Amino acid sequence: MFTGIIEECGTVAAVKKNGSSALITISARIVLEGTKIGDSISVDGVCLTVTGINNDSLSFFVMNETVQRTTLKSISTGNKLNLERAVMIDTRLSGHLVSGHIDGTGKIEKTEQDNGAMIFTVSAPPEILRYIIYKGSVAIDGISLTCMHICDNSFKVSIIPHTIKVTTLKNKKAGDDVNIECDIIGKYVEKLMIRPKNNNVPEQKKSIEKLLEEAGF
Numbered sequence: 251m252f253t254g255i256i257e258e259c260g261t262v263a264a265v266k267k268n269g270s271s272a273l274i275t276i277s278a279r280i281v282l283e284g285t286k287i288g289d290s291i292s293v294d295g296v297c298l299t300v301t302g303i304n305n306d307s308l309s310f311f312v313m314n315e316t317v318q319r320t321t322l323k324s325i326s327t328g329n330k331l332n333l334e335r336a337v338m339i340d341t342r343l344s345g346h347l348v349s350g351h352i353d354g355t356g357k358i359e360k361t362e363q364d365n366g367a368m369i370f371t372v373s374a375p376p377e378i379l380r381y382i383i384y385k386g387s388v389a390i391d392g393i394s395l396t397c398m399h400i401c402d403n404s405f406k407v408s409i410i411p412h413t414i415k416v417t418t419l420k421n422k423k424a425g426d427d428v429n430i431e432c433d434i435i436g437k438y439v440e441k442l443m444i445r446p447k448n449n450n451v452p453e454q455k456k457s458i459e460k461l462l463e464e465a466g467f
Contacts, residue, residue, distance in 0.1 A: 252292045252334050254345030254387075254394025256417045257281055260293075262329040263307050270314040274298075274325070277307045281333045290350065292334040294418070295392030295429040296320050297350025320352045321391075321427050330418045332392045345394025346387040352429045354378050356390075359404055360424055368414055370422070373404040374430060381432035381440075389431040393417050 260278040274293075281291060282303070289300045291308065296316060302309030317323045325331070337343065356374035363369075372390065374382070382388055382405050386397050393413065399406040414420050422428070 251337050252348040252350055253337050253343055254348045254389045256332045256393055257334050259330045259418055260333045262325055262327050270317060272312045272317055274312055275307050275309045278333055281335050290336045292350050292392045294331045295389050295431055296352055320429050321355055332417050334392060347434055348389045348431060349434055353432050354430055355427045356430045358422055358424050358426045366411055368409045369406055371404055371406050378430055381436045387433045391428050
C-alpha cells in the first residue's frame with residue numbers, strides 16, 4: 251500500500267523485453283534505503299516487486315498483464331519515473347490510500363497555468379470516469395491528486411508547484427499517456443452493492459444513487 255506522495259524520480263537504466271514481459275532496471279537513491287529483494291515499490295503508480303538490487307539501482311520483473319495495462323509498455327532507457335516505497339504503519343498518510351493496482355491509462359489533453367499552479371485535463375474511458383468524483387482522490391502516475399472538475403470524457407486536477415517540481419509531471423505534455431488508479435473505496439462500495447454477472451465486471455443496470463434511494467437513504 252502507498253500514499254501517492256512521491257519520494258524521488260528514478261531514471262530507467264535498462265529495459266530488457268522477453269516476449270510480452272520485461273525486466274526493468276531503474277537508477278535511484280532515496281528508495282534504495284532500507285529496501286530489500288521482495289519489497290514493493292510504486293513505479294509511476296504501478297506496484298512492482300524488487301527482484302534485484304545494486305549500489306545505485308533496482309530491478310523489477312514486469313509481467314504481461316502489467317505491461318499491457320499500464321504506460322510501462324512504452325518506457326525506454328533514460329525515462330524518468332515516479333518512485334515511492336510502501337507505506338509503513340507508523341507513517342503519516344499524507345496523500346490517500348493507493349494500492350498500486352492501475353485501473354487503466356488516460357491521456358493528457360491540455361495543461362495550463364493557474365496563478366502558479368498547473369491544471370491538467372486528462373481524458374479517460376467511461377470505466378475509469380465512473381469512479382472519479384468531484385473533490386475526490388485520484389492517483390496519476392502514482393501521484394495523489396484531487397479532482398477539481400469532471401466532464402463527460404475527462405477530468406481536471408490542479409497541481410501545486412512543489413508537486414510539479416518533485417515528480418515527472420514537470421516533463422508531461424498534451425498527448426502523453428498516464429497511469430490512473432481510482433480511489434479504492436468507491437470500487438469496494440460498488441462491489442458490495444451491485445451483484446456482479448461474474449467476478450470481474452460489475453453489473454451496471456442501476457447506479458449507486460438509485461440503489462441508495464431504493465434502500466431508503
